[in-house]
Amino acid sequence: MANGYTHDTLIIGAGAAGLMAAIFAGRNAQPPNQVAVVDGAKHIGAKILVSGGGRCNVTHDVVTPDDFAGSKRNQIAKVLKTFKADDTVDFFADLGVDLKRENTGKLFPTTDRARTVLDALLLAVDKANATILNEHRVTAVSRRDDGFVVRTQQGDLHTRKLILATGGKSLPKTGSDGLGYGFAISLGHSLTKTTPALVPLVLSDGHWLTRLSGLTTDVELAVASSTGKITRRQAGSLLLTHFGLSGPAAMDISRHWIAAHNIDPGTKLLINFLPGRTFEQIEAELVALTESHGGAGITSLLYDYVQRRLAHTLVADGADVDPTTPMAQLNKPQRRAVVKALTALPVPIVRDRGYLFAEVTAGGVPLSEINLSTMASRKCPGLYLCGELLDVDGRIGGYNFQWAWASGRLAGMSAAIG
Numbered sequence: 460m461a462n463g464y465t466h467d468t469l470i471i472g473a474g475a476a477g478l479m480a481a482i483f484a485g486r487n488a489q490p491p492n493q494v495a496v497v498d499g500a501k502h503i504g505a506k507i508l509v510s511g512g513g514r515c516n517v518t519h520d521v522v523t524p525d526d527f528a529g530s531k532r533n534q535i536a537k538v539l540k541t542f543k544a545d546d547t548v549d550f551f552a553d554l555g556v557d558l559k560r561e562n563t564g565k566l567f568p569t570t571d572r573a574r575t576v577l578d579a580l581l582l583a584v585d586k587a588n589a590t591i592l593n594e595h596r597v598t599a600v601s602r603r604d605d606g607f608v609v610r611t612q613q614g615d616l617h618t619r620k621l622i623l624a625t626g627g628k629s630l631p632k633t634g635s636d637g638l639g640y641g642f643a644i645s646l647g648h649s650l651t652k653t654t655p656a657l658v659p660l661v662l663s664d665g666h667w668l669t670r671l672s673g674l675t676t677d678v679e680l681a682v683a684s685s686t687g688k689i690t691r692r693q694a695g696s697l698l699l700t701h702f703g704l705s706g707p708a709a710m711d712i713s714r715h716w717i718a719a720h721n722i723d724p725g726t727k728l729l730i731n732f733l734p735g736r737t738f739e740q741i742e743a744e745l746v747a748l749t750e751s752h753g754g755a756g757i758t759s760l761l762y763d764y765v766q767r768r769l770a771h772t773l774v775a776d777g778a779d780v781d782p783t784t785p786m787a788q789l790n791k792p793q794r795r796a797v798v799k800a801l802t803a804l805p806v807p808i809v810r811d812r813g814y815l816f817a818e819v820t821a822g823g824v825p826l827s828e829i830n831l832s833t834m835a836s837r838k839c840p841g842l843y844l845c846g847e848l849l850d851v852d853g854r855i856g857g858y859n860f861q862w863a864w865a866s867g868r869l870a871g872m873s874a875a876i877g
């Protein structure tokens with residue numbers, strides 16, 4: 460190319476956002492402008508392949524800014540409205556991938572195979588005349604004249620426009636190890652604190668709840684400050700494991716517990732095993748049961764409320780009450796301890812499981828540093844950013860991919876025509 464450029468638009472990172480950027484940069488580029496996407500991985504798309512349990516939860520039928528955290532809702536909304544969930548459905552249908560809606564609202568390919576999604580994206584990149592350069596790990600980027608030098612294991616590349624789509628730090632073995640944050644910083648950006656998100660939570664060693672490993676139950680989790688103020692609630696399914704808490708409810712609340720705990724180490728996580736019911740309601744019911752079924756053991760009375768194994772353990776370990784005690788013999792503090800174990804059990808979270816087990820990264824480059832009509836950097840001309848690298852993380856349900864599709868498309872299109 461003229462002026463010593465090897466490319467007109469170069470994208471670093473061939474994940475969901477980078478592949479989308481490559482497709483839309485390629486489709487919108489004026490020939491002979493060259494578009495390429497470089498990635499350190501030998502095999503492209505590892506994270507797409509493991510997503511959604513190998514089925515790839517491509518998007519959700521309803522996507523709103525409230526499904527995300529990190530940057531401000533109105534900033535996130537600006538990008539989401541450029542490419543909605545329906546647009547994702549149409550886009551994939553055009554690529555020959557039909558999506559089906561499950562009763563949770565999650566959308567998956569009808570084949571139930573993430574490979575279908577990845578193969579379609581790779582073919583679309585090719586059809587858009589964009590090139591994928593795998594095994595091109597980038598080690599540094601710098602500005603040169605009105606373009607960029609991208610240093611890779613295979614030598615330097617020179618590009619007029621640069622799109623950073625390097626993802627976050629979750630599942631680092633897929634190639635997303637956080638190096639891209641350094642590129643953004645070296646080009647003038649800042650970074651909000653990054654932490655694992657959608658990550659299981661670890662209970663103190665040998666905690667009695669871990670003996671219920673494998674048990675799944677609907678709960679409402681709450682993050683409470685050291686003064687007792689509830690700052691976040693999350694309803695959903697909880698999976699108890701040998702180390703602590705997993706399943707959608709725990710994963711969804713994890714980033715909120717981590718953020719609160721970083722500021723206030725006295726932050727607690729409370730479990731309500733009777734979602735939608737309050738301490739007062741359950742206490743009133745147990746008082747009534749004392750009158751009608753006073754001779755029955757407390758644990759057996761709870762079988763109508765929670766699973767048997769759980770009832771036994773909540774009474775014995777959560778409330779420290781002999782589980783065979785007849786209802787009528789419970790004194791008031793004991794009855795209230797049982798009600799508390801059922802509706803507001805504080806659990807000692809000692810840490811999260813870290814990036815190895817996190818599905819996304821919270822934090823990143825703030826959207827305030829991005830022109831949200833184009834995904835262009837406000838700090839560095841010619842630079843565009845998209846995907847998980849930015850300070851946006853969604854809850855479980857296809858929202859993170861929707862963010863990647865929307866922001867990647869906008870970045871690719873804008874870089875090509877900008």
Ligand SMILES: Cc1cc2nc3c(=O)[nH]c(=O)nc-3n(C[C@H](O)[C@H](O)[C@H](O)COP(=O)(O)OP(=O)(O)OC[C@H]3O[C@@H](n4cnc5c(N)ncnc54)[C@H](O)[C@@H]3O)c2cc1C
Nearest residue numbers: 472474475476499510511516597626634846847857859860
């Ligand atoms: C186990 C798991 C399951 C998930 N399931 C779902 C799901 O079903 N639905 C959903 O919406 N979300 C899901 N997610 C989240 C979703 O996968 C991510 O949010 C999304 O893939 C982010 O896309 P991205 O392109 O921004 O980043 P990434 O997918 O992380 O891609 C970044 C790419 O950049 C490359 N790269 C990084 N640094 C360099 C460098 N220095 N040089 C060259 N290349 C580099 C990496 O190799 C990688 O290919 C899941 C995540 C995990 C870990």
